[in-house]
Amino acid sequence: MHLNYHFFRFLCPALDKILSDSTLHACFSQNKDELILEFRPENGPPFFIRALLLPTTPCLSFPNDFRRSKKNNVDLFPELLGRKVRRTRLLAFERAFYLELDSGMLLLFKMHGSRSNILLYPSLQERPIRLFRKELAEDRQLYVSELEKPLSLDWDRFVSLDGNASQFLPTLGKLPRAWLKARGYLSAGLETRFRLIGELLDLLDSPLFSIYQEEEHYKLTLLPCEQALETTTDPIEAANRYYQKAVVRQAFEQEKNRLLRGMAEQRKKTENYIRKTREKLALMEAEASPSQLADIIMANLHQIPAGAEKIKLFDFYADKMIEVRLKRGQTPQKQAENLYRKSKNKKIEFEQVRQNLARKEALLVSLEQEAEDLGMVQDFRSLKAYIKSEDHSVDRTKSEQLPFKRFEILGFEVWVGKSARSNDELLRRYVWKDDLWLHAKDVSGSHVVIKNQSGTPVPAPVLERAASLAAYYSKSKTSGLAAVMYTPCKYVRKVKGSAPGAVTVDKEKVVMVPPEGPESL
Numbered sequence: 417m418h419l420n421y422h423f424f425r426f427l428c429p430a431l432d433k434i435l436s437d438s439t440l441h442a443c444f445s446q447n448k449d450e451l452i453l454e455f456r457p458e459n460g461p462p463f464f465i466r467a468l469l470l471p472t473t474p475c476l477s478f479p480n481d482f483r484r485s486k487k488n489n490v491d492l493f494p495e496l497l498g499r500k501v502r503r504t505r506l507l508a509f510e511r512a513f514y515l516e517l518d519s520g521m522l523l524l525f526k527m528h529g530s531r532s533n534i535l536l537y538p539s540l541q542e543r544p545i546r547l548f549r550k551e552l553a554e555d556r557q558l559y560v561s562e563l564e565k566p567l568s569l570d571w572d573r574f575v576s577l578d579g580n581a582s583q584f585l586p587t588l589g590k591l592p593r594a595w596l597k598a599r600g601y602l603s604a605g606l607e608t609r610f611r612l613i614g615e616l617l618d619l620l621d622s623p624l625f626s627i628y629q630e631e632e633h634y635k636l637t638l639l640p641c642e643q644a645l646e647t648t649t650d651p652i653e654a655a656n657r658y659y660q661k662a663v664v665r666q667a668f669e670q671e672k673n674r675l676l677r678g679m680a681e682q683r684k685k686t687e688n689y690i691r692k693t694r695e696k697l698a699l700m701e702a703e704a705s706p707s708q709l710a711d712i713i714m715a716n717l718h719q720i721p722a723g724a725e726k727i728k729l730f731d732f733y734a735d736k737m738i739e740v741r742l743k744r745g746q747t748p749q750k751q752a753e754n755l756y757r758k759s760k761n762k763k764i765e766f767e768q769v770r771q772n773l774a775r776k777e778a779l780l781v782s783l784e785q786e787a788e789d790l791g792m793v794q795d796f797r798s799l800k801a802y803i804k805s806e807d808h809s810v811d812r813t814k815s816e817q818l819p820f821k822r823f824e825i826l827g828f829e830v831w832v833g834k835s836a837r838s839n840d841e842l843l844r845r846y847v848w849k850d851d852l853w854l855h856a857k858d859v860s861g862s863h864v865v866i867k868n869q870s871g872t873p874v875p876a877p878v879l880e881r882a883a884s885l886a887a888y889y890s891k892s893k894t895s896g897l898a899a900v901m902y903t904p905c906k907y908v909r910k911v912k913g914s915a916p917g918a919v920t921v922d923k924e925k926v927v928m929v930p931p932e933g934p935e936s937l
Contacts, residue, residue: 418475418636418658419527421587422620424506426651427476428513432504434463434652435515440496446489451534451548452482455501468663469549471530477659478652493536493546496521509565509587524560569617571610579609585617591637592616625654627661632670634661668796675803679787686780693773700766707759708733710752713740720748765877768826820846820865823885823934828878829867832889836917839863840910843919849906852879854886857899857926860917861890865905880929887931894931901926 442454499517522537534548626644819838820831833839852866864886887898
């Protein structure tokens, strides 16, 4: 009800008492949708009006002091400077009031929610000559007299409207209507309804202002409130307290909750990663090493006939006979060599998975501590200091507007372009010459980049998995097996005038892989 007519019925007389015969000393803006007016009474300290007309949270407040910044501010309504205020007048049954100055000009405060505005009129009979929020162009056609709504609150009019509270008293707003509904207004007879309206108006005539919180939002009410956080009988103090809660405190709480939600989401992802990685490690530990099969083949070379595709050999690790399948066109020695190389890669993969797990476990501990520290922050200044500190992960919770998706494969960072134009931006702004570039061969698709780790060659499992992503994010997505070319980024160049995403590759190698999406990472 902070913009409600019934609240303004108390606010405007209080303003009139303070502002009458005071001089408008300054009128300026230094933040979007915020207007500051400074008045100088004949006796007493300056008086400030801060009109915050943000579409999301429009409100008025009256700070005891206001420090104007030396930069980034602009003077507004220059015609009013040096003029004295004659009176402050509330428009009948309307969420608007105006300051009348000794020049005859009017400064109208039209507090219509998201369409709130401040208008300057040369006189009561003319249209406005200036608007604070110029984008509300329709306000240029608005006469002050059009806003006033003289209403009769007698029984005859109430009956003629069949007891419709919104038509009988359009100024009620959501909270008073909810008060009526809670007392059975909708199902009551006319006499009961009229009695309830009378009781409600009696409450609205009492200058007792309460501020309470509903979910994440703060509200001001003239009605009795058991959940009141603060209560006052001074309308100016009520407006200031509401501003501190609804604008300052609410913005702080929303920002803090956003960071906490981001941390919770990252914590959940980290916990899922740790769970899946532990399961993967358990499977890897349970699997026999490919080198064991290679040892068996090498130990039994003399028993393997040339050209054989399968043979039973003694497994001295398990102390039993096993059937071994041999690849057609490949010697047993070559197959054993490939198995040894695969075993070496699996050891590398196993160690990288363990290192990744250790990093994620440390990150989880860090996130839990940061969430606990953030939960103890109680004001904006502390929150800003917390965000600027170097020993937290808050910045990781912010969504980055990057032209690529990030993935991690065995400790290597892999980037996948989001679109053709994003592919160009990825190559132009984010890659280094030694990063490895991949792309599905002869079809359109995303550019994929494996970020170079100085002194560490890209392992075959990382290359193959990144190639599978390149195939998945291309026209080869539905193929059983896709050709993917790869080369260092220094051999990939953009030709001037070519289509978005199109590049020329000077050197390339090709790997055949099945397309696989990120869900298996």
